[in-house]
Amino acid sequence: xxxxxxxxxxxxxxxxxxxxxxxxxxxxxxxxxxxxxxxxxxxxxxxxxxxxxxxxxxxxxxxxxxxxxxxxxxxxxxxxxxxxxxxxxxxxxxxxxxxxxxxxxxxxxxxxxxxxxxxxxxxxxxxxxxxxxxxxxxxxxxxxxxxxxxxxxxxxxxxxxxxxxxxxxxxxxxxxxxxxxxxxxxxxxxxxxxxxxxxxxxxxxxxxxxxxxxxxxxxxxxxxxxxxxxxxxxxxxxxxxxxxxxxxxxxxxxxxxxxxxxxxxxxxxxxxxxxxxxxxxxxxxxxx
Numbered sequence: 001x002x003x004x005x006x007x008x009x010x011x012x013x014x015x016x017x018x019x020x021x022x023x024x025x026x027x028x029x030x031x032x033x034x035x036x037x038x039x040x041x042x043x044x045x046x047x048x049x050x051x052x053x054x055x056x057x058x059x060x061x062x063x064x065x066x067x068x069x070x071x072x073x074x075x076x077x078x079x080x081x082x083x084x085x086x087x088x089x090x091x092x093x094x095x096x097x098x099x100x101x102x103x104x105x106x107x108x109x110x111x112x113x114x115x116x117x118x119x120x121x122x123x124x125x126x127x128x129x130x131x132x133x134x135x136x137x138x139x140x141x142x143x144x145x146x147x148x149x150x151x152x153x154x155x156x157x158x159x160x161x162x163x164x165x166x167x168x169x170x171x172x173x174x175x176x177x178x179x180x181x182x183x184x185x186x187x188x189x190x191x192x193x194x195x196x197x198x199x200x201x202x203x204x205x206x207x208x209x210x211x212x213x214x215x216x217x218x219x220x221x222x223x224x225x226x227x228x229x230x231x232x233x234x235x236x237x238x239x240x241x242x243x244x245x246x247x248x249x250x251x252x253x254x255x256x257x258x259x260x261x262x263x264x265x266x267x268x269x270x271x272x273x274x275x276x277x278x279x280x281x282x283x284x285x286x287x288x
Contacts, residue, residue, distance in 0.1 A: 003054060003085050009094060012049030012061060014042050019058040026080045033218060034061075034075045040217030047072070050098075052091060060087045064095055065180065068187035071104035071285070072180045092125050096285060105286050108174075108181055113277040127281035131174055131181065134264055136272040137221075137254040143242045150236045151202040154245075162193040164207065168227075174280065176256055178216040178223060181280050199240065201233050208237050210245075220249040223256075226263060235270050 012020075017038050024032040042049060047065030051058050062076040073095050078087045099107050111118045113132065155161055166189060174181045175188060177195065182188040195215040199208045206228040213221040222241065226234065238253065256278065257263035268274070 003059070003082060003087065004090055006054040007052045007059070007087070007090060008054065009050060009052050012038075012042065012051045014039055016049075016051060016058060020061060023058060023061065023077055023079045027077060032077075034077065036219075037217045044217055046217060050091070050094065052087065052094075060091050062091050062095060064098065066099070066102055066104060067177075067180075067182055067191060068185050069103070069105040070182050070185075070188075071099040071102065071107045072182075073107060073109040074180070076109075088121060089125070092122070096125070096283075100285055103286060105284065106183065107283045107285050108280060110179060110181065110278050110280050113279045119279065119281070122281050125283075127283045129279050130282040131172075131280040132259040133176075133256045133278045133280065134259050134274050135254065135256050135276040135278060136264070136267040136274050137252050138238070138272045139252050140242055140246050140250055142271075143238045143253075144235075145239050145243055146236075150233055150240075152237065152240045153200050153202070155198040155200065155207075158190075158193040161196060161198055161209075162189055164198065165189045165193060165209075168206065172258060176223070176225070178211060178213060178218070179256070199237055201229070201237065204229065204233060208234070210241070219251070220247075221251055222246075222253045224253055225255065229266075231266050231270050234266060238270075 017035065020038055021035040024034050041047070041063065047063055049061060049063050052060045058079070059082045060078045063074050065072045065074070076088060076091055096107065109122065109127070111122070155164070173183060175184055175192065177188065177192055192209070196209050196211045199210060206226070208229060209225040211223040211225070213219045213223060241253065255263070255267060255272070257267065259277070
């Protein structure tokens with residue numbers, strides 16, 4: 001009997017953390033973020049963790065999240081001692097079946113462009129590339145705190161943010177809420193409005209949208225989205241964030257614009273560091 005025949009599937013619970021930490025200790029050189037968000041995501045009911053186990057040992061795990069008609073797959077992990085035995089494929093099939101039953105239309109995930117094994121696995125199961133993005137970041141303590149020439153206002157009211165987002169939609173078909181990319185829809189914009197604040201330059205009709213990552217159960221960083229903003233104004237906005245919004249707990253500002261976009265070029269020019277190249281994969285799993 002193969003290991004697949006012995007697998008039991010269930011929802012993850014808080015008490016699984018010890019086994020999850022053990023499972024993740026060899027991933028990303030021991031820096032896997034999954035154990036750090038485990039309890040937050042379970043207590044906040046952000047999607048569902050699914051674990052597969054055999055004889056009470058967790059061999060694999062994934063997290064899925066549904067927003068409107070979009071389903072998101074993340075943190076798919078397999079215990080190092082049980083890889084190449086079909087467990088990852090088993091979990092992908094389980095995830096797709098769950099998404100279909102939840103009437104999701106599109107399924108998406110993100111992985112590193114360099115992770116060819118992961119890409120090949122998902123493409124084998126019907127996913128295809130729809131977007132490439134670049135991770136940029138800057139440490140808050142390295143941002144200059146010069147006197148500002150531009151005046152800024154802050155909007156934190158979710159209804160007002162939603163109204164502004166509806167009037168000035170993002171440029172792209174997909175927008176990121178933290179690391180999760182969603183099709184623009186009233187549901188996605190509403191979620192974004194409740195987990196962000198806007199910084200508006202007085203001399204511009206556009207805005208900078210900031211998502212505190214703590215709202216997604218992870219760390220104290222700021223994620224930044226912007227569109228029609230000049231380099232000089234964006235630099236002043238960074239200084240404004242450091243002076244007026246950040247605290248000792250906040251570490252950095254990051255952004256994940258589409259590769260080779262105007263936003264990516266601006267971040268290059270104002271001193272952001274770039275690291276991971278990402279690819280968003282998508283599969284249509286139900287008809288509208």
